[in-house]
Ligand code: SF4
């Protein structure tokens with residue numbers, strides 16, 4: 001592997017949760033089943049994480065989320081291989097790796113040698129036109145023989161109320177604004193027609209309503225789990241334990257399995273709280289991780305537990321599941337548009353992002369914030385500023401979350417360790433008896 | 438040419454409103470009676486403030502514009518209108534909006550976003566029309582006057598027609614203007630009526646313009662809000678006879694036509710194909726046409742560091758061209774690796 005200087009010794013995290021192991025097993029089975037279905041001639045869609053999967057679910061069209069696939073590739077230390085395939089075609093290997101890695105796997109001369117038996121060839125790709133290159137990447141894919149690309153817009157609003165997490169479950173019209181909702185609703189109506197035409201499958205309104213209800217139920221469980229972890233001292237699980245328990249079911253949103261997995265995840269966390277189990281028995285500091293997951297070094301999150309008693313209790317994955325998805329309303333297509341018309345603003349656009357991270361840091365009694373800054377345009381100043389002015393120490397680390405070529409885990413860990421000792425632990429009170437701020 | 442050069446180099450004082458990005462419907466600013474200035478960065482000045490607020494993942498042009506706004510380089514602007522022509526502009530808008538909210542002492546002007554989008558679909562066309570209507574209403578509310586849309590469209594279309602004539606002078610063989618001069622003619626910071634008069638004067642002296650015989654270059658990719666890259670490339674024996682970024686040829690390329698908001702909305706919806714909003718295939722087809730039209734001998738795709746879009750177009754562009762093509766990737770703001778242009782058989786690899 002180009003650029004990886006030495007083997008990453010901490011790169012396997014310990015999955016102690018039964019639900020996480022069960023979710024991982026389900027993921028393998030699901031992917032094997034999907035490969036089988038596609039081999040037998042069913043269509044396959046590759047879609048962006050910000051695309052409303054609920055439509056594919058309702059129409060029973062098999063789909064893979066490009067970011068999930070990129071995270072699998074990264075976890076298998078294979079990103080460099082796929083980026084090299086892009087380079088050979090004269091395409092950049094240094095830009096928007098999350099989607100680029102997935103495109104690279106489309107050009108693999110030996111696709112079956114990929115992780116998990118390889119990503120089958122899709123017939124449909126759907127992505128939103130966010131940033132300057134996502135649409136280009138999907139469009140290049142859409143020019144491969146037998147592949148069709150359906151793009152969605154990425155619209156922006158002039159003025160927004162800051163307290164989105166309070167508004168979006170019911171008053172999403174107010175939070176997002178009618179212009180963006182009208183646009184995405186119309187695009188989704190057209191997407192249904194496009195899928196009906198290209199796959200021959202039907203879209204049934206009653207099934208769609210069922211899927212929408214299942215998603216709300218699943219995310220309600222995630223909300224309870226988030227609230228539970230926020231209040232519990234010591235932390236019952238760390239983010240490395242928790243991410244698979246929330247994310248793998250997220251990729252299956254709208255199924256009964258996913259809803260039940262979210263419930264079982266909640267039950268397991270509840271039990272750990274009730275029996276006083278700790279992710280980090282000598283908990284001295286509660287940390288927040290801002291940014292995408294470090295898929296190729298999930299052990300990073302546990303490195304600081306033994307030596308410093310510092311445990312990552314927060315990542316966006318559970319928190320955004322708790323706050324970012326629930327949408328009630330009588331018109332399911334518009335409610336679905338309301339889930340996605342401003343989805344990334346929730347995480348990356350001030351004031352929505354900055355105010356929300358502060359709200360979450362307070363809720364979780366955070367002692368320090370580790371902020372992963374990738375070299376993408378989302379920036380981090382206003383997030384860090386908001387957290388610091390609310391009294392939370394922030395350290396920024398630089399890495400790309402799927403491209404290992406420039407990552408030096410030991411160096412990053414050493415910096416974070418010093419910051420913990422010098423800044424965080426000098427301020428944090430001992431965990432016992434400490435409540436949320 | 439001197440008047441245009443002068444207004445390009447030293448924007449006259451006076452504008453009360455600035456704008457950022459290729460998709461701001463300037464007709465509406467004129468219709469509201471505002472003299473607006475398109476804000477530009479300065480590669481020669483530091484951008485520490487902009488880097489701080491936007492992060493280093495954003496096109497340095499936007500970081501420089503923000504730095505200059507914070508240092509008061511544009512005088513007393515009441516407002517800044519920003520378009521969504523690229524991610525950097527959008528991020529600049531968000532930074533201005535948030536700075537006003539959390540650091541009111543920073544003194545940045547109020548920002549307004551005109552969210553013009555570009556997917557070639559009716560859903561997007563309707564959305565753009567709505568945003569154009571909202572912007573027109575907002576302008577009328579700001580000024581307290583009705584807009585003179587018809588007069589403004591006529592004035593800007595006249596400027597486009599004249600600028601198209603100036604573009605022909607540069608496309609002539611040999612070229613009668615340099616790329617650097619064309620940038621100045623297109624980007625002179627003058628009120629529309631004065632700009633129109635200056636362009637007319639330039640066309641009137643066309644016969645007396647000198648000839649420029651360097652290797653003819655078509656410049657594709659990142660926006661150039663300053664002449665630095667043009668000067669570097671042309672000092673090396675080239676002459677830039679065409680480009681596809683929003684400070685050059687595209688400013689002259691299509692008229693609005695009808696004197697109403699529908700036509701303005703269509704014009705801006707269909708504007709391009711730009712590096713940041715079009716597909717690689719659209720960009721390649723345009724490159725082939727535009728390079729042929731200006732009889733370019735060398736195609737240069739320029740991608741500034743943190744402006745990734747042009748690099749994604751290059752493979753398709755090169756395949757569509759019948760002239761040598763070179764990619765200058767991850768270039769520093771205001772600089773160009775001119776040595777790469779000199780190679781006889783340019784090779785990006
Ligand atoms: S949670 Fe991490 S390790 Fe597990 S499947 Fe997803 S990317 Fe791979």
Ligand code: SF4
Pocket residue numbers: 783784785786
């Ligand atoms: S790498 Fe080789 S084949 Fe590709 S452009 Fe350069 S010289 Fe030509």
